[in-house]
Every structure is written in C-alpha cells, then in structure tokens.
Amino acid sequence: MYRVMIIDDETSARRLLQVSVDWQSFDMELVGEAASGIEAINIIDDLRPDIAFVDISMPFMNGIEFTQIAKMRYRDLVIIILTGFDDFEYARQCIRLQVVEYMLKPIVRQELTEVLTKIKENLDKYNTRTQEIGPDITPSVIGQITQYLRENFTDSSINLTSVAQQFGFNPSYLSRKFKQETGESFVEFLIKCRMERAIGLARTSMKMFYTANAVGIPDPNYFGRCFKKYSGISYSEYVSLHTSQ
Template structure:
C-alpha cells in the first residue's frame, strides 16, 4: 500500500497501552501506532491530528467511556474501524450496543494471536476500501479529463463555425450531446467566461479584421454570423468602445 494504516490505542491504563503497542508486529500488517490516549475525551481532542484508520478503545474509562467515544468518533469518521476492549463482566453490556459501528469486541486480557487475526481482518477491509476509493478517484479523473477534452473541442468548434448564424448555446449543446444548462455551467467553469461571451468575442475579433477592409456593416454582420445589423452594431460598440462606422472609416 502507498501508506501504512494508522492505529490509535485508547485506554486509561498506561500499562495496557504499552503492552498492546509492544506485543504486535505492526510492520508485518502494514500498520503503525500513531498515538495513544488515556480517555475518550483526550482521544477526541487529538483524533483530528492523528487521523487513525483503526482505534482500540477500552470500554471503561473516566469522563467519556468507550461507547460514548465510539458514538462521537464515528459520526466524524464513519470509516474508522473501532475495536472495543472490555473485561468479561462488561462484555454483555458491550454486546448490547449492537447499533454502534463496532468492528470487533475483544475480552481482556487479550491474546496476541487473536489480536493479530482481528487486525488482519481489519486490514482486509481497509484494503478493499482503499481499492474502491482509488477506483472512484480514477473514474472521476477520467470523467474530468473527458469533460475538459470536450470543452477544448467545443472551443475549436466555435472558432471554426462562428459565422453560422444558427450557432448558439442550445445548438452547440445539442451537437455535443449536453443539456444547455450543463454546457453553460461547465464551459464557464473550465474557461472562466460564459459561452455567449466567448462566442461574441470570437465574432467581434473577426469583425474588427473585417472593419479594417472598409466592408459595409451589414456585410460584416453576416460574415460573423450575426444577420441583424442593429444587434451587431450594439455588440461591436460594446466590445470596441466605438461604432463600426467609426472603426471602419
């Protein structure tokens, strides 16, 4: 895996924390203990910094017990794997909390081989989650790249067909198989300008070139795909700051 899975140990007994940390071959499981906490309250305060994938949680702790910690932590991190540690006299109480997203309940004192088996199952689950996340992310990247390519193709299409008076947002959207609203939003997102603004800029840039040849306005309007001379005149003045006749004179 690209990174080791992060493990947090939450127990009010320091000796229990140290024993668990020292008794497991974390390296062989592609895991590392990244932090400890002596209470649920302390754990909640540092969990954002530690970002664990797995948390061993003692059920009986002062101020905030393991069940309360699980309720709070899994609201914030729904994919966090919780392994509850409990003494035998508390086991039935722990098992009654079946509505909580607890991965496993383990009786103290825990046996190294049993802990390792639980961790192997936890690793399998994490591996599946990571593979699925990498596959979502890959699909999203592919979709984003395809959409970016589509935007480039639309820009090229507009540059090559700006003189067609039928060319507008709806026409281009239909040509490329998008809805008008989606194309409008996506085009602005990818280019920083609206589709209509982009089309008008292309047409007006060409109109400026035509004006330099002393071509009459109605002819210039037709050549850039705006058959209405009045609308063309307004667009030209808005774009250049002067009227077409002034520019062409």
C-alpha cells in the same frame, strides 16, 4: 500504511498493545494514544487514525460514548472495543454503532493477530478513503476560523472535523492550510485559546476542576497535562505561585 490509535486509561494495557504485534507486518503504524475518551476526541483530528482500539471502561467519557461521537464524525474509522469479561454484554450495545470487533482483556496475542489480519483484508478490499476535494481556502477564511475558535473554544465538542464541516471544507485539507497560514496546527491553536483563559482563571485561585470545565476540557487529567505543557508548571503550582505574590 494504516494508522492505529490506542485509547485506554490503563498505561499497562496501552503498552501491552504496543509490544504485542509487529505492526509493520500488517502495514500499520501506531500514531498515538490517549488515556481517556475526551483526550482522544481532542487529538484524533491531528492523528487521523484508520483504526482505534477503545477501552469500554474509562472515566469522564466511556468507550461507548466515545464511539458514538467518533462514528458520527469519522464514518470510516474502524473501532475495536476492549472489554473485561464482566462488561461484555454491556459492550454489545456497540453493535448498532458498527463496531468491527470486541476483544476481551487480557488480550491474547494470537487473537489480536487474527483480528488485525481480518481488518487489514477488509481495509485493503473496501478502502474508500475520502478524496481531498473542496474550494481553495484563502487567508481571510482562516481568519474567520481562528476568530470562531477564539469565540467558541469553551465548547468541548469543537474539533477539526466539526469546524471543517461548518465552513464547508475537507478536514485534512483544512488542517494543512491552517498550519500553512498560522504556523500552528488546528489543535495547537485551540489548546492555546483554552490555556490562555485557564491561566487567567488560575490567577483567581479557581479550582482546577472548575477551570477545566470552563475552558472546554472537562477531563481534569488531560487538562492538567495541557496546562503543564503550556505553562511549564502544574496548575496547583501556578495557583500557589500567584496567590503568594
């Protein structure tokens, strides 16, 4: 079954895509969504989509910027650019980035069905998914990787694929071995490193925007969600709690 991801800063647009199609009839499943390109880059390694719907106009990292990064790291990823009429010529810059389709908003169900039919036919015919090959990963190598993450988590470009390439492993293989050895997914460990630093900075009353950049998550909205999930309260609440003590 082909895995589908939706990347759009408009909640209503993401919901419309979710309900407009009988995904199973195309042998597809929705595996996740993101409200910005930066959030997508941070979670795409865990989701491992085959297909991504990408809005061209998003804050902090627009659709073209996301596509440039994604196509360098995931050559087989099928990208469908979502664009408003006024942005259509701008969207055509993605031609050189091997974007498969462009769709105008608001999305028309019939057009979406036609696009998905064509994509499924192409994937069925030309599916060249990477076979999982590579040397065995020992606990000592996982230790080297966790240490590397502790020392470099402030780099916002770090993700599973870039680390796997650096250490010479297949990303999917590394993902499974990392979870087996540490009990946490790669993304969970990386977020933990970032949030531990963020909590330290919050105690100094640093503004959230600066903390987000300092820990490698320059999208403050995504950072805010990560911080609340990790600490149980919002960044501003955490700052207020510790400055009042």
